[in-house]
Amino acid sequence: MSLPLANPQTIPAALALSARRHAQQIAIDDGELKLSYAELERLSSNAGRALLALGLEPGERVAIWAPNGHHWLVAALGSLMAGAVLVPLSTRLKGGEAADILRRSGARVLFSVGEFLGSYYPDLLAGQPLDDLEQTIVLESARDGECTWQGFLDLAEQVPDEVLSQRMASLDGDSLSDLMFTSGTTGYPKGVLCAHGQNLRLFDNWGEIVGLQAGDRYLIVNPFFHSFGFKAGWLAALIRGATILPQRTFDAEAVLRRVEQDRVSFLPGPPALYSAMLDHPRRADFDLSSLRVAVTGAASVPPVLVQRMSEELGFASVVTAYGLTESCGLATVCRPGDDALTVASTCGRPLDGIEVRCVDAKGNPLPAGEPGEVLIRGYNLMKGYFNDLQASQEVVDAQGWLHTGDVGVLDERGYLRITDRLKDMFIVGGFNCYPAEVERLLMEHPAVAQAAVVGIADERQGEVGKAYVILRPGASLAADELIAWSRARMANYKVPRSVQFVAVLPLNAAGKVLKGELRAQ
Structure with missing residues (x-):
């Protein structure tokens, strides 16, 4: 050839x-x-x-x-x-x-x-x-x-x-x-x-930014059938000359064992992956010193999780990013040298050649600090939905902007913070409540490992929040204690009216919480 x-x-x-x-x-x-x-x-x-x-x-x-x-x-x-x-x-x-x-x-x-x-x-x-x-x-x-x-x-x-x-x-x-x-x-x-071409350009750039390099040992837990495991996974590794270590299913202890045995240096994944590793009762038994880079992203990446990933798992670099399937899986990413608060509170800024803006319900661009729907434009946008021109035109407007359905805020530097999905928002007594914001706050409680919040019907308020909470190993906490703790730290309409403690949260293959299943309960 x-x-x-x-x-x-x-x-x-x-x-x-x-x-x-x-x-x-x-x-x-x-x-x-x-x-x-x-x-x-x-x-x-x-x-x-x-x-x-x-x-x-x-x-x-x-x-x-x-x-x-x-x-x-x-x-x-x-x-x-x-x-x-x-x-x-x-x-x-x-x-x-x-x-x-x-x-x-x-x-x-x-x-x-x-x-x-x-x-x-x-x-x-x-x-x-x-x-x-x-x-x-x-x-x-x-x-x-x-x-x-x-x-x-x-x-x-x-x-x-x-x-x-x-x-x-x-x-x-x-x-x-x-x-x-x-x-x-x-x-x-x-x-x-x-x-x-767009996949190669995007993930070569991503690999350069996050520090993926030849010789890295990349444990790919994210499934290959998802953009995170395919494009930010094996494709990025192939472009950069890294070693691909496929992981068939996620099990916290199996991942900890592979990190030690295979000297894994590069380990992206959803927040739930790192939370499970951090809270595994035998984590201290494994040598995790080879870990260097973590890349994560979701609507809710609490600052305390980023801090623990650095301090307890030993990552030298923790980077957050954002994208969706319609943007080839990527739109924004943090940069080397970004301070810990930026990494913990944002999902970075757009890659070169990509634009991001937040707009109001009428499509008007909003100033920095104002939440609105996130729009993306650039070479990374999909070529369209297969055999569905109407749906393609509904999501990508005449000016070439992809309407993501995500709610976000841009700061003065152009860094994006995703607050929620439009569809996940619920209204409490006339106030818009974004579950991801409440989840971030709940996870600051020292006993809380993971949290998911959904809106449920309420006769007086229309809707109120219900929190599904996983406790850290060995922790003890009552529902009324967590609600009281929340009242001291967030506006009243954001406080969950009920709390259910669970052993696991329903997740899809990409590690995202299935809010629909929680609402159905």
Whole structure:
């Protein structure tokens, strides 16, 4: 294959460049299996040639329904080499939900895990009408009669290297790379289309800002089917020449053990990941001295959590960021040298080439310090929703601004603080109450590990807040004590009227609290 340009415009070209720069560097460390960058390129090329042997045409969709692991990565990179559009499927989906996305995306090929989390995934699709799906490859523990991973790779012998090289040469920065369906926690999931060039530019910049570097050992707990695990995960690692350590599921003790055994230096994740590590009863038994960089982000990242991550987990750098699927997963990030208060209280400022503003209900820009809906404009915006022009036009206005549905505040420096989701806001006696603000305050209580607040119906006030709270190990706290503590620290309308202590909060695969499930309770 020809050498890639210094500034690759496609993900296969970025892989080729890393394979030249870091040929013998370990690209994937997946337990007993370790692949160098040169080996990763070779194996991915085989997967790409095998897809061409199946007759895959440029722009056709290939779906992956599997947990984090080397199979996922090789299947994804091979698909991109073959000019396919990648459709990652959440391993949390039930059979009917997965079938719906497969149908709507028109996926021709599916890479599926076999046995995982007590289910045999191909069986979950039994009886589902999938007219476009022509081939399913079972990555692990395939049953008799099914196409195995090795059987699939053997097809590569039918296609010369030159044919795959020609396919890759036909791609450019505007070629579509992925079709990611929104989580669906707030409504019908929509398919978000993004392109090679914008993903590479965005996450090369992100990697440079947060300090991801060649030789870093990056434990990717965030699922590969989510932007955080895909784009800020293995794609950023591939661009920068870091070692990818896939983690199939999140378990606090398993992560602590891997940090010690695998000398993990780079560990992004949602706030819930770090809270679980901090509050694990055996945390002190593990050597976490290799940890260097943490990147997190959510509507609620309390300052006390950032402080504890530095002091108790030993991170030299804790960075917050913000984005959504429709912005390729990223819009703002903190910068090296930002003070601790900035990191704890904001999610940074826009990356170069990206604009952010906050607007009122009529769309008018608001001055610094005034909360409003967050709008984003720049090269990072999606190419549109798949087969849904109307929805695309509803969320991206005529001036090119993406309406996020998030509520935020910009300070004088252009740093953004997300206060909540518009849909999560509830009104207490005429006052707008943003749950994330209340959650941040509740988590300042020394006994509180995590908190989630939702609005519930109230005859007098219309709605009031209810808090679901996880206590720190060994802590004791009564509901009326926490309510009294809150009254001394926040406006009356923000104080939760009731508190329920729970062992866990319902989370989606990205670590976000499922507020809908809490409201349903």
